[in-house]
């Protein structure tokens with residue numbers, strides 16, 4: 001979708017901002033460009049929409065050399081979001097968002113209807129915020145309007161230059177999560193500039209780590225964190241990169257163990273037999289749709305002790321069903337949640353394992369994650385992501 005070929009930018013004063021840069025980005029990828037201030041990120045970005053012309057080299061968009069494309073036409077295909085959003089102060093939020101389609105000749109009512117949809121998409125209720133003016137919004141809300149406006153002409157490419165840099169850390173994390181959700185729906189090809197490594201690993205499908213005008217490493221987050229290409233990258237990602245890797249490695253189905261499973265309406269007698277046959281101390285309890293209900297310890301079938309006394313008397317013996325003895329499961333996560341969330345959940349509930357469910361199918365139980373399997377998943381993530389990167393590169397070949 002976007003290809004840099006030996007691109008160099010030297011400014012008039014002799015500063016080499018970008019030095020012989022070559023990389024490729026596939027359609028629908030979210031790439032973060034990360035590096036310290038002055039390393040050439042903004043220059044890279046502005047060459048894509050021709051706010052800056054390269055000194056040497058060529059840039060291709062969808063196979064087309066952009067130096068041959070009229071800049072105005074080019075910018076219609078590229079949304080642009082910057083830190084100081086630059087909303088028109090005298091226009092309402094709705095009209096700000098509708099600006100570009102309106103300029104492109106879309107009828108006013110149509111442009112506004114589309115703008116309302118986009119505001120909704122970025123988490124601003126158009127009925128509440130549409131008629132406000134920019135000064136009546138918080139910083140985070142203004143950035144949301146900026147994102148909505150950049151999406152208004154439905155461009156395939158989005159350039160974002162430190163879009164969340166000016167908001168406080170809590171709002172920033174919120175905006176990041178919202179943006180990831182948004183991106184999963186709209187699937188734009190995104191170049192996202194940041195100087196914050198946390199933001200880069202959280203958002204990027206791949207990360208370009210900048211040195212001085214050059215890219216030192218261009219890989220999936222888990223690879224950059226797990227196998228930094230140079231000492232500079234290792235230093236930049238920080239000594240706690242092992243911990244950071246937990247947050248960029250998702251739980252996959254193949255990471256899970258399969259414990260004994262019983263159903264709510266099973267008789268206690270058969271559940272007990274199951275557990276003792278497998279020598280297990282507990283079983284997961286599912287409902288008739290195989291959704292997670294809870295768990296049951298092997299001891300649940302013992303005669304009532306002082307703690308689970310009078311109320312269960314009668315039911316505690318062979319006659320009852322699993323339903324009466326199932327316990328609530330606190331420690332569970334959807335598949336795809338990060339290993340960091342898994343680890344945090346284990347610590348929070350002091351649990352030796354957590355249940356993993358499929359949220360898309362209303363909570364179907366998939367298996368359990370144990371600390372040993374968590375460790376294996378973390379080690380495997382580097383290889384797996386390495387493979388993902390090469391697949392992406394193959395795709396790019398065929399697109400270009």
Ligand code: ADP
Pocket residue numbers: 011012013015016017035036037038039040041042043044
């Ligand atoms: P970043 O966005 O990573 O902070 P920039 O791309 O803005 O970096 O800048 C890269 C380098 O180019 C810096 O040394 C900066 O001072 C220099 N630079 C940026 N714009 C200009 C310009 N118009 N003229 C001269 N030097 C510039």
Ligand code: MG
Pocket residue numbers: 041042043
């Ligand atoms: Mg910059």
